[in-house]
Amino acid sequence: MPRIRTTTQLQTSRRGGVSRTLAGAVILGAAFTGIVGSTESATASDMSTAIEQSSVTLASAQVHADGAGELDPIGSLVAQRLALATPVAQSKWLSRKPITDAAREQAVVDEAVAVATKDGVDPALVERVIRAQISASKVVQKGLFTTWKHDPEAAPTTAPDLAAIRPQLDSIDTALVTAIGDASAVANDSRCSHAVDTERDRTYPGMDSLERKAVRVAWASFCAG
Template sequence: MYEPVHGLTPLVGLAAERILLADKVAAAKFGTNTPIEDPVREKQVLDRAAVLAGEAGIDVPDTVTFFRAQTEMSKVVQKGLYDRWTRHPELAPTERPDLATEVRPQLDRITTQFIDQLAATTGVRGPTARCKTALAISTIKTDHRYRLDRLHKRALKGAVKPLCG
């Protein structure tokens, strides 16, 4: 199948990276009083995305919707991992990554790269058959590259769904 030069694969790959970082976020929070839900941090992420979208000249509401999907799917992964680790404590992480120094810098890097990729794919994204085909191809490529399990696959699909919405 045809995929445009500026296809969605780099963007979907970034979404997979962000979904996989949810494992570290969950590991940092599991067994502590820190809840999965962090409305203050989520608002910061969405506000930052809106500012960056405006600066990049891309649709702000669409960008915020995309970023909201990222945070929601990250929570899906975290909840899934909490459930897994609670049922199988032997699978629980033995190390707790530091959110501020280890995880958030990676998330911030991905945020900036997301904006670049959203700008580069403006002509591909939208409610069209072309977008849905490009997204399907990109999702398959990304799944093969990262070898995602069911939980992460489901989260990735939810994270990229707004691209063709």
């Protein structure tokens, strides 16, 4: 005869089935939660990375939009050239040479223009910029001469020969021609004045107030018009 299950047995069996079903549901739910949590975590991480990349891209675009970044190489060369103004002044002071040397200045301009013409860089822009560098250097030299005249104790007692300094200046001027060519679009653009203001306000380690004043002169004629 078939075995007859009592009411108690049926209830126990059903409860066991329900318990197993609930346990399975809990396990599946936990697994699903883990998957969702993992997915959400990965998605949040991806979004964070995307946002960071977008921020960098936007910042880079802004730099190029206002032209400031494109003038950095010129700014660095301007600072290097001005750093040589002090030894030039010291040499001229001790040798009693005048600050202004028209023949030498014209030779410097002519050489830079010749390099620009050969390399396909706007010669008029190069001439403006190189003349501005000469004027900026003279700002430093004149300021130092004034100080030394009023305070002889501060005047130099030794200095390098100008013949040793001029090749360094020539090298910087050649590099300037290349940098000017790379940034020539900025000089003829409406964003030029803003980009130049950024470079004028740029901080250079070790630069004193006289040299910072000269930096403003060095950028005075970069923008067209």
